[in-house]
Amino acid sequence: MRGPARRRRYKWWLAGAVLLVLAVAAWAIMWRPALPEQTPAAPTRFDSAQVTRGANLARLGMCAACHTADLAKPFAGGLALETPFGTVYSTNITPDTSTGIGAWSEEAFTRAMRKGVARDGSLLYPAFPYNHYTKLAQDDIAALYAFFMTRPALDAPARENRMTFPFGFRPLVGFWNLLYLDESPVRQDARQSAEWNRGAYVADALAHCTACHTPRTVLGGPDIRRQFDGGEAEDWYAPALNAKSPSPLPWTHAHLNDYLRTGIAPGHAVAAGPMQDVVMSLAQADPNDVRALATYIHGYLAQAPARATPATKPGSLPAPADNDADLARMRLGHETYVMACARCHDAGRTPTSGAALPLQQAVALYDPDPRSLIHIVREGIMPPDGEPGRWMPGYATMMNDDQLTALAAYLRRYGANAEPWEDLEDSVKKAKAP
């Protein structure tokens, strides 16, 4: 045979071999085997102390925040979570054999928690924060398994996700896992207290604080180099929890602890939006664990430098200055503030039951974007169904877009004394109706 032909054939072989290797690698990244079904585990198999421990862990892990859409059907799933890649519905994690996880062995449950793989071998979307749960100690996973296997089994089939192309193809998540699934245990710091280290474990392996409070990359993974720099959740801004904290008053450990357990802390905004579910779960968790969480998070919040803000001397918000560059809008904003907000938020109200926060202290005014403020004004702050809590009426049907935009601009300027938000008009338009 002549030389060039042989070389050509050699090239084909090489290309074929490379393709084969790539195909095998892709297969290895994207394919996971199904694990055998088990007959439903009898609830008596579990030790009651273990179940109780699992209940506490489930609260610290905020499982109910996503997996309970209807309070009458705990853990039956069905909650829609909108992501840049489509809408994902939470699934039924009660021990129902056909629609829940009743047929999952502890091994299958562990694999889902650690690797994000369902029993049938399909890859779960990282909307389920397994990149945090992967760091759990094995006996904690066992306790969670015991807890969920002893819940009442509910028949609730999963709702079809609505993913944008090509993300409906689940095996692609394998590549996400390659980039972002870090299975190393939570980093413990010997120089810190035992409580801090417990808090680090609770925050990272269970409460997954970074899932919302850390920005995400284009691929939807946590941008770990910017840990706690502030992120987003369901179109709310999730404030930074480190030196970049927008809070106008420094957080104390005691206030943070109160906030995490009740959603209310003196001089700080009331928990609203997705944080309400967090507080609802933490309120029922072991107070010592919540305290540890506060210790750990406060370690980061304490890095925030003391700033001179209007929050230290709350009072009536002033009328706009006559030389304000944006006078017409500021006047409308001020008028709207006086008419709608001042009755509760203005001076003369003492910080007793029912008093509203002086707006100079409201974190939403200091956020880098106006989304949270717009949501609060439009939708109000309602305690979750059947729960007690602070209450603010929503103004969506009372204010038009101009009034709301002007109000937000005015509060930003004269409440927080901060630079105007650039994307205010767009944000107001985009805010969804309640």
Add this chain to the structure above:
Amino acid sequence: MTRYQLQVNGKPHEVDVDADTPLLYVLRNDLKLNGAKFGCGLGQCGSCTVTVDRQPVMSCLLPVSMVGGRAVRTVESGGTRWVPGAVLRQAFTEEQAAQCGYCIAGMIMRATALLDHVREPTDAQIRAWMQPNLCRCGTHMRILRAVRRAADALTAAPARKKR
């Protein structure tokens, strides 16, 4: 005192009031429309509900200066073209949905806004929509049934089908 022009139940009105007077006070004190009730004054109970540009609004919270030219509608309006008050009234009577009746004007206006926007609401939609309005007598279940009945009556009505 400032002069405000308001559009209430399809008629123009002029009132001289302070800018921060709640719409509810203007309706009751100046326009003598006593259907909407003062309940909590905090936007928590819904007995003051009226519609503003077809949206339900707690009128105790809305200062008259923020109303502008928007169309205000109270229970005295007799409903809208598509949601006649008579239909709701009959449904509430048939279900015996009123006990003391204090919340009913607000309930009817909130239900009017729903039926104005959604032709055939599901039970879940009715329940979620009526959620902000409270009844201290505890006739919520009857009220939900009454709204259901009114919705069904409107769907069956021939005038509705032509739309």
